[in-house]
Every structure is written in structure tokens, then in C-alpha cells.
Amino acid sequence: MAGGVRYLPSGDCALTVEFGRGVDRHLNMQVMALEAALQARNLDGVIETVPTFRSLTVHYDPSVIDHARLCHEVDALDFAASQDAACGRIVTLPVAYGGVHGPDLGDVAAAGGLNEEEAIARHSAVAHYVYMIGFAPGHPYMGDLPAELTLPRRMTPRTRIAPGTVAVAVGQTVIYPFASPGGWHAIGRTPVDLFNIARDVPALLRAGDSVRLRPVTADEYDDLQARPLTEQITIAEPAR
Amino acid sequence: MSAALIAQKAGPFTTVQDLGRAGHQAAGIPVSGALDPASLRIANALVGNPEGEAALEIRLMGPVLKVDAPAVRVALCGTSSPLQILAPEPREVPPWQSAVLERGTVFRVPPLKGSVTAYLAVGGGFDIAPVLGSRSTCLRAGFGGLKGRALADGDALPLAMPAPDGRADMRLGRVPDLAPPARVRLVLGPQDDHFSAAAIATLLEAEFRITNEADRMGLRLAGPALEHKAGYDITSDGIATGAIQVPGDGQPIILLADHQTTGGYPKIATVISADLPALGRLAPGAVLTFSAVTVAEAQDIHIAQKRRLSEVIASIAPLSVEAASLSSRALLSANLISGVISATAQAED
Numbered sequence: 148m149a150g151g152v153r154y155l156p157s158g159d160c161a162l163t164v165e166f167g168r169g170v171d172r173h174l175n176m177q178v179m180a181l182e183a184a185l186q187a188r189n190l191d192g193v194i195e196t197v198p199t200f201r202s203l204t205v206h207y208d209p210s211v212i213d214h215a216r217l218c219h220e221v222d223a224l225d226f227a228a229s230q231d232a233a234c235g236r237i238v239t240l241p242v243a244y245g246g247v248h249g250p251d252l253g254d255v256a257a258a259g260g261l262n263e264e265e266a267i268a269r270h271s272a273v274a275h276y277v278y279m280i281g282f283a284p285g286h287p288y289m290g291d292l293p294a295e296l297t298l299p300r301r302m303t304p305r306t307r308i309a310p311g312t313v314a315v316a317v318g319q320t321v322i323y324p325f326a327s328p329g330g331w332h333a334i335g336r337t338p339v340d341l342f343n344i345a346r347d348v349p350a351l352l353r354a355g356d357s358v359r360l361r362p363v364t365a366d367e368y369d370d371l372q373a374r375p376l377t378e379q380i381t382i383a384e385p386a387r
Numbered sequence: 388m389s390a391a392l393i394a395q396k397a398g399p400f401t402t403v404q405d406l407g408r409a410g411h412q413a414a415g416i417p418v419s420g421a422l423d424p425a426s427l428r429i430a431n432a433l434v435g436n437p438e439g440e441a442a443l444e445i446r447l448m449g450p451v452l453k454v455d456a457p458a459v460r461v462a463l464c465g466t467s468s469p470l471q472i473l474a475p476e477p478r479e480v481p482p483w484q485s486a487v488l489e490r491g492t493v494f495r496v497p498p499l500k501g502s503v504t505a506y507l508a509v510g511g512g513f514d515i516a517p518v519l520g521s522r523s524t525c526l527r528a529g530f531g532g533l534k535g536r537a538l539a540d541g542d543a544l545p546l547a548m549p550a551p552d553g554r555a556d557m558r559l560g561r562v563p564d565l566a567p568p569a570r571v572r573l574v575l576g577p578q579d580d581h582f583s584a585a586a587i588a589t590l591l592e593a594e595f596r597i598t599n600e601a602d603r604m605g606l607r608l609a610g611p612a613l614e615h616k617a618g619y620d621i622t623s624d625g626i627a628t629g630a631i632q633v634p635g636d637g638q639p640i641i642l643l644a645d646h647q648t649t650g651g652y653p654k655i656a657t658v659i660s661a662d663l664p665a666l667g668r669l670a671p672g673a674v675l676t677f678s679a680v681t682v683a684e685a686q687d688i689h690i691a692q693k694r695r696l697s698e699v700i701a702s703i704a705p706l707s708v709e710a711a712s713l714s715s716r717a718l719l720s721a722n723l724i725s726g727v728i729s730a731t732a733q734a735e736d
Contacts, residue, residue, distance in 0.1 A: 155577035158657030159685035161627035163577045170622055197412045197625040199649050204625025206409065209660070209686040210693055280415040281623055281649030284528040288623070325528065342415075344518060344530040350414035 154218045155202075159209050162217055165202040170290060170318070174201045175278050176228040179355050184226035190217070198354045199279045200288070235355035237274070237383040240322075240337045242313050242360045243368035244270070248336035251301070255315060255332050259295030267362055269293055270334065275320050275358040285324040285342030285350035289358055292318050304330035311336045313360065335360075338372035339379045351380075390456035390549035392509065394542040395493065398450040402603075403513060403532035403544075404644075405441040408521035412648040418628065419523035419531070420644050422504050422603060422667025425563065425696055426465030430508035432700045433462035433485045433557050441515065441522035442508040443538070447670075449496020449505070450538060458489045460510035460551040465668065467501035467565065470494055484558035484706060485510075487551050501565040502668035511548025526603070526645060560702030567665040570678040571658055573631065574685050578621060578653035582633070586613040590631075590655060591677055595639065599671045603645040606666065608675065612637025613655060623651045629658035629666075641666060659685040661692040 155163040164181060167174040178198045185196060185205065192211030197204040207217055244267045245252040256266035275289035282288075297318040305328065308314065312323045314331035321331055324341035337360075341351050352358065363371065371379050394401075404427070407420025421427040421444055428438040443450070451473070462485040463470045469479040470486070474493040480486040482505075488494060499505050515522050515533065524532025533542060579587060595610035619635040626632075630642045632652040641658060642650075643666065658666060659680065669675075680688070 156574050156657070156682045157577045157625070157627035157654070158574050158629050158659060159682055159689050160660050161625070161657075163625055165577075165624070168622060195410045195412055197648055199624045200622045202624045204627070206412070206627065209689050213686050214682040279623065279649065280413065282415065282647055284415045284417075284525075286415050342528060344528065348414075349519075350416075354413065 154221070156214055157204060159214070160207060162205045162207065162214060162221075163202050164205065164221055167201045170200050170278065172276065172291070173228070175276075175354075178203050180226045180228040181221070181224065184224045185221065188220065188224060190220055193217075199281065234385050235277070235357055236385060237357050237359060238352060239359040239361055239381045240339050241363040241367065241371050241379060242271070242335040242337050243363050243365050244313075244335035246365060248365065248368065249313070249334040251314075251332035252334040255296065255298065255334055258298045261295060266296065266334070269296060270315070270320070271360045271362050275360065277352050277354050277356040277358060278319075279354050280350060280352065282321075283323070283325055283327065283342075285352065287322055287341070287352045287356075287358070289320045289322075290318055292320065298332070300330040301332060304328055305333070308333055309336060311338060311341070313337060336368065338368050339376065346376075351376075389543075390459075390514075390546040391543040392459065392546065393453040393455050394450045394538050394540060394544065395453055396451040396495075397538040397540050397542065398445060398448055398496070400446040401450050401538040402444050402524040402526075403441050403515060404444040404523045405521055406439040406523075407644065408519055408523050408525065408531065411519055412625070415648050416519065417525065417527060417645050417648060419525050419603075420521070421506065422644055423465050423502070423506070423664040425664045426502075426504075427506045427508070428696065429483070429559060429563070429700060430462045430464035430506040432703055433464065433483070433559065434460045434508045434510040435552065435554055436508060436510065436512055438700070440508065440512040441532075442506045442512075443544070445496050445499065445505045445507060447503050448498040449507070451493065451495040452544075454488050454490055454492045454494075455543070456490060456546050457550040458487050459546055459548075460485050460487050460556070461494075462486070462508050462557075463496060464506050464508070464559075465502050465565070466496075466499040466505035468497050468499050468505070470507075471497055481558075483562050485556045487556065503670045504667050509546060510551050511546060514545035514547040527647075555705040557703050558706045559699065560704055561699050563699055565665075565668055567669060567673070567675070568662055570676045571662050571666065572680045572685065572688070573629075573656040573658050573677050574682050575656045575679055576654070577624070577657070579655050581616055581621065581653035582655050583614045583616050586615070586637075586655065589613060590639070591679055593676075595675045595677075597669055597671050597673045597675065601669075601671050603643060605640045605642045605646055606669070608639045608641065610638070613639060615653065619652060621651055621653050623649045626650050626654070627657055629660065629663050630654040631656045631658065643667065659688060661685070661688045
């Protein structure tokens, strides 16, 4: 294991392996590589692993494997982080930007000295890397945004953000799978269900994916909403 | 022919829970499951189920239920309150023992004593399809349990076993102590280094009261503010059940079964797994103090507690014929066999 890694006990049933403290693509790729290596090791007593921006939390059964031995096992893993962020799937989602679907688009554009069309063009030009899923089932945290689209969270959180809302803050983009309160700036909305328990794999996205957002009109949004998932999105599997 | 329990009244917050939905946190899906898994396991053992079968988790006070099946075996655990049979003939069934209820029986779980969380297990379990490997209710995303939500008036809870098997009714020989530990034990971290030394000292010395913001997601505490060293935002990382996160106001929140999988507040410490069932039983207003143990100590305590729970479950024995045929209240007032049923005496006023 590389230097600088910290083994932080999260009580007696979880271990957080911390690679660093910031939002950084290289840190996150180390997290993903450790998760893959640990899953391949298939240790008795490891229940599940949760990758985040900069750490991997390992949930385990202390009556099967204790903290000291788990740290030792993780430390002994030999793995190398991929250098290529484009090694995950590429998922393309339609988004209706602005208007009723993205009431904060104007503010976000103005903060970056752009008009709305320019803000849409820049937001939809980049591949949004999924650092992690958290906060709610299927809720992706994606980065990184160009400087002109980077701004803090809203001063006052909205009390209700509609499901499917695409929102930006702190250099990142999220998509809310469920209606909820939220402090991010709502710039658009996708008609795609990011989480649907009726699907074999309910969460559409997973950490390590890259997401491309395809601007659509409000009319196209309405039309796409009625269509099955296979007609709403495209998924390109990584080359192996 | 249908076999079900009909909820004539749902109770304030009754949900279907088992031991939780581990394995899906990477997709943002909370683990859920019983707040007091020890009592859930005992309730299941009493009715002859596997210990992890789904049961009704009852908060504060219970539902009024009617048996719409030839008969069903039930057991109420995690409280000192009895099951109250309302019809056809009023009587009480003490907690920590099983009883067979015939078709048409109407019964209720009264306001809970000794805990705010209790479990009603039914022989054979509920005929509810597991979702992602669990029957626990995921309130956040509205799936699992009964229609992904808390019980509502008029709901039918389908029974997997239309009539009880021929086994005798059982009682627990050694009723567990429901009282919280004098000091709730915790392991410092994962982000204790985000707090001042004074904050750590305060956490381990001061009293904290559980506020009214207490639910299956967590317990918000009130006490002296815990001071962050440098800001209260961290880059989100994973959350373990029992984590004590401290937002900007310095008031700690202990995260319980329905907690979100990741979070951006620093976590000063984590309550040890052995003390989590006790937290699940506590009501707003309860006062907590904490003491720190090492991870190795916490893991020894975890293993010892698991062994004690096995011993408690091993103390389950057939109910005597007399005890089964008379109400416990009658027995107590007559003081006939108080020695025999002393273990359940706390069930009575």
C-alpha cells in the first residue's frame, strides 16, 4: 500500500481507509483500485465496501475478522490505480436545461459571466466523472466543472427539488433521484429514473462511470419521459 | 384462503424490519433493519423463526391488529409491556413469551414501557417478498417492507404460515435488561482530529440529552457545543451505524439504522455496536454520557454480547400448562407461582 494512507476506525464494525482529504481524481482512482483489489481478495467477514471521493469504508463483522487483521490484510494488497479516468462506462442522459426544469440556470450563468446558452454548452461539453454515489439511493456526485461554472451552494436551500433535477455547486454536478430539499443550484432536469427498484440493478449510475449530458428541449423532455430507459439513454461499456 | 393480520389501527410508527439490507451502500441504499436487533432475534426465536426473520417494529405504542387466519403464533419483545387481547375475551400475554391467537382475536400493543421500540414476531414470518435481499422498509426510497412505508390503518399484513405448527408455546427464562448502559461506549474517530482537545474532553465528560428530533435515522443530542478545529465541512466519506457526526452548531447527532450511506460532517466518534440496541430503545429526554474504549476492546465486547444473546435465546423453554391457560395478571395477584414467572414480573404495573 502506498504511503500517506490512514486507517481510521469507524467504530468496531467499519474501517475507513483514507487516501487524502480533497476532491481529486487521482485519489478517487486509488479508492476504486483498492475496492477492486479488496473484492478480488474476497476476505471472510468483509460485508461491503463504500467508495467515496477520497476514502473507502469497509463494513465488516468483527466476530469474523478484527480491526488489526483487516488493516494488515488491506495493507498487504498489491494494486495500482488506473491512470485513465475514462476506464468506466460512459452513460449519456438527456437533460432539459433552464426554464421550469432549471430555475437557477440564469444565476449560475451570470455568476460565470456567461449567457444561458453558453452555460449549457459548457456544462454539456464535459464528461462528468462519477466520484461516488451517496446522500440518497442512486444519487451521483460528479466532477469536475470548468471554473466559470464553479460557485458555492445557494445561500438558502430550496425546500423541494424535483426528482431528476441536475444541480451544480462547489465544482460538481449532482442529479437528485428523489424529491428532497437541497442547497445546490438547479440548472436542468433529466426524465430518466436514476433509481428504480423495479430494475435488476436499481441505481443507474455507479462510482467510476462518466456521464455525458445531452441537451433536449422541454417538449423532448416530455416525450422522453414516457419512453423506456433503453430509448432515453445510451451506455458505452469500457473497452477491455 | 387469505391469512393476514389486519391493522385496525396502525400505531404512530410501525414498520416491517429484519436485520437489514447490507451490501448495497455503494449504491447509496441505507442498511435499515431493526433498531434493537437483539430483541428482534429473541422475538423470532420464541415463535420458532430464524432469528433474522422480518417482524413488526413498533415505536412508542402499537397497532391494534385482528387475526384474519385460522390462528397465528405471536411474541412481543423489547418492552416490559404486555400484549393486550381486546376480543373476544380480554386478557394479557406477557412480553418475552409466545402465544397462539385464534381467528377473530383483536389485540393491541399498549404504550411501550422500558423502551420506545418493540418487536412483534409472527410464526412463519410475513408473506412479503424480500427486496435486494431484505424485507426491511426503506423509507427514503419507498421500497421493502409493506409497500415501502410505515403501517397505515386498514393494512393487511399477509402471513406466510396460515396456521401455527404444533410446538408448545415458549417463554424466555432470562429476560434481558432493557436499561441503557450507565455510560454509552464509543470509539473515537474517524474524524476526531477535526476537533479541539476541549471538544473531546467535553464529549467524554458532559451530559447530552436526546432531543425530540429522534427517529430511525438518528438521535439529535443537546449539550455543550463540541468545537471544530477548522470548519465543519469535510469531503464526504462513508458512515457507520453509531457514528456521531457534529454539524456546524456543535450539537452531536448519533446515526442509526436508516442513516444515509455517506456524509459531509466530521464524525468525532462512533458508538460501539454492542450499545446500539440500547440507543434504539431510548426516548427523547433521556440523558446520555459517554466513555471511550479502544477498537480492540469494542470488538471483545461485541463478541461477548453476541455470546450473551445466544445464552438468553438458549434459555427459551416451554411455557407451563398452568401459565399458558391463565393470564399472568391473575397469577401475579394470586401470588401462586410468582417464583416461576418472576422473569416476566416486570411486565406488570
